[in-house]
Amino acid sequence: MEVQAEGAGEDKAKAKAKKEEDVPRKNGLIETEYAKRGTHLDVQINPDQVVKAAEILDGEGMTLEMVTGVDWLKEKQFEVIYDYSYSGGQLFRVVVRARVDRDHPDIPTVCRVYGGANWHERETWEMLGINFVGHPQLEHFLLPEDADFYPLRKDFKP
Amino acid sequence: MSGYFKDIITGLKSLAVGLQITNKEFLTKPITLLYPHESVKMYPRYRGHIELVKDPETGRNRCICCGMCEKGCPSGCITVKSEKRPGVKGKVLTAYILNFTTCSLCGQCVENCKPEAIKFSNEYNLASTRREDYIFDLLQKLHPEGVPEPEVDPELLKKEQEKEEAAKKAAAEKKAAAAKKEAAPKAPAKEGGESKAEEKS
């Protein structure tokens, strides 16, 4: 699990201090307090490392629980959050985050690794317009077929 | 081959057991509650649509028209209309409109209500083919025979009247003063305008 942890050396206090600020946090790995956040490990990576991260976590026997997209309008970015959990025994939850540019929201798909990501990514694409490159079926899913809007974007006006 | 016969025997046995059970149920009394002929006992906590509470002392509602229910409602189905009446403390509720078509019976309004002026009713027998039938005025529902007039406190009324008169007086004075003030600069301006117009023509 060390591969993607480029900024693993970053100590906890520093990371916490960073979080308090409004700037998007740097790539790296933070151990979060489970009782407060509900997760054990919080990993920020580049979009192109997403598949690699998924492969590593798959090798560890973890499950992809959900994929969340967040629209950070102020920072002109989309954040894609992957929630992984371990169903084999001892509880362990990992959050993998990647930020993409809001104007070119391209991020590789993890469908090839986790079949279950298919629907989650499709939904995220539909709601936020994040383009999952290589996804087999980016078609409308929950919304009607002729929907040409992204309802979960912060600048969406019904 | 023995497995073949064993399958048949266990299978037939399981089928017979099933028949036995349904037969037993057939012979017991049905549990149906014949609804239109009998009615269901409602629990006191049952959440029907909300209704205003009648204060047993005054016989009126307890609403203070603060609008907390309106603000807390997730679906915005409550409209509180109120007005100020002479001689009455606080605001007077004139209409409490509940749009029951969008109400989700969550109880936020009841919880938010400080004077406990609203509660859940026990009414469940609501059926209609018209949408308008579900837009209730709870005030009318509370007083179907006519909304009683709010109690007028004579002292307060007197005070208010005095206050009003004083305010009137003050306003009249102010007006007069303003008129005086206005009249003074206005006249020349008007004249000036006219003169300008004249000049232009």
Add this chain to the structure above:
Amino acid sequence: MNELIRLLAYMLGLAAFLGLNLAYLGWVERKGAGHFQRRTGPKDVGPYGLLQPLADGLKLMSKQLVVPANADRALYMCAPILIMVPAVLLFVAIPFGEHLVPREFNFGLLMMFAFASVGGLSILIGGWGSGNKYSLIAGARAVSQNVAYEIPMLITAINIVMITGSMDLNEIVRQQGAYIWNWNIFRLDKSLLMPISFLVFFICSLAETNRTPFDMGECEGELVAGYHTEYGGMGFGLFMMAEYANLVIGCSLTTILFLGGWQSPIGIFPGPHWFLLKMYFLIWCFVWIRWTYPRTTFWGLLNLSWKYLIPFSLVNLLLTALFIKVF
């Protein structure tokens, strides 16, 4: 001339009997289903809901007949009629009592099987003519089911023919004695497997009448309503009535072949009342079974036929032949 009047009287009587049965078997089924399920069943229309069939009939008849756009109009319209024809016709050959037979045929049994096959065909026609994929699947299923179950049913019937040496239904009843041990179901002197033979025949008649657990043609969990998905109003009503008519015929045939028809179990008062009693008991068993079991799959159904019913009926046939030859 006398013969003509007799036939006319019988026709009238049969029509009344049939109408009453078709209407009230629905009531029996619903009432039974209700009580099996801790409910009461129909209750409000008339005393004990006895006028419910009338209300149902009125409702069905007052409905508009809608032909779906994709349907083959001619086939769609004729299927419900076609399914009723053999169902009604077959009553002619049934001996209700020793002398209460509308028409005695020498080949009554053969006629029964011949006309019963038409029912399967009309289900296929209805399924095909509806222009609905669910109906089509259901029609195909129903036909293969009918074919698969006719084999063990016929083989079992041949047993009886071998024992009695006749295809006349009245003659078959007459040869079964006046006591319960003389009925075909317990005639172990003719073949040891007779009770099992009865079971095979009973299961086959369940399948032939498209009843749960073998209602592949209807299959409401998978195929919506099977072959009558697209039918409404009286088209559906006819299918419904045909189901009950087939039920009556299937149970009558089982009664005649195995339970001694109009013979009395205790040797006294033989007559139509015994016949009706036995028949209605079997019908009740059908209702009981329907509201107890889940449905089999199509494969389970064919498995049952080919793996269990056909071997058993064949063994039974051989055994009967042996018994007749030896004793």
Add this chain to the structure above:
Amino acid sequence: MSSLAQSQLRETFELNIGPQHPATHGVLRIKVVMDGEYIDRAEPILGYIHRMHEKMGENRTWNQFWPNMGRLDYLSAMAYNHCYAGLVERAMEIVVPERAEYIRVITAELNRIQSHLLGFGAYIMDLGGFTPLMYAMDEREQILDLLESVTGSRLTYCYFRFGGVYNDIDDDFITGTRAFIKRFRPQIPMYHKLVTGNAILMDRLIGVGPVSADMCRKYGATGPVLRGSGVNYDIRRNEPYSVYPELDFDIPVYKECDSMARYMVRMDEMVQSCRIIEQALNKLPEGPVMAEKVPKALKPPKGDFHYAVEAARGTFSMRAVSDGTNTAYRMRLRSPTYSNVSLFEEASRGMLLSDALAFLGSLDPVIPEMDR
């Protein structure tokens, strides 16, 4: 035979199962390409009851989002209430009184039994047996009455609050619950006799719809689907929340991976839920049911929070991204059947139509929860 001739022989047709179909329990639509009675490809199509709960979470205040929790999975609304309460309490660091937690567990477990009962009945009805549904409904009615007497509603509960529950339970509820459990216990062996042991049902369920543990993992399937595949994973045990660690119960696990295993997990879970309720009733402490200091206008700190509970159909988890205001910046709901049904496409390939519907029923989908 040349491949061309083969492809000509192999005639497929499309069949739409749903959105109105008796077997789909609502408005799920499955587009099936059939090859005779065999399924070539089955693609679930969702969205017929999509209501955009996630956007509502962004528009409504934290308190106003409560009623939405009852309308996702209308069969186990209590667990959803529990998750939302837990999420905001985690964010706001509210400590819930113990009595409230016990009441939460009791009501949530009653709700779980209710959900499994309906799941059981509806499943058997899919398979053509009508009567067990009515028996299950009878039992379920008792639970609904019990829950109605405390929560005021029968289905879409909005009972939990941040820091506790809406109102306290009374003695009537406690005695009623005990009486119900006493009455319900002997019913389960009856169900097993009537339904589980039935030769026809066994023929339909055993070996049908195999879902391996690895497939569950890849698709994120949880709940009875995962436990029916031999994985001992239950949020109540693996990620304990509320007062579950203080209660003694077993997690039923079956290794057969087929529809029968999933069905049996649900049946056994009802027994375990009875055990939990009995223990919780015995341990029920006195005290308040609402935390003292809960601010009216909730403003959780910045950051994102995650909370997961075991709903009747699997892991329900929520992720809320808060920006410190009185509404969530992003509310993400992870519904269990969404993931459970997503494996249907892969698992149903080559199945018979009737087997596929038996398999779909064993996943026990609730459509409003999938579509959100």
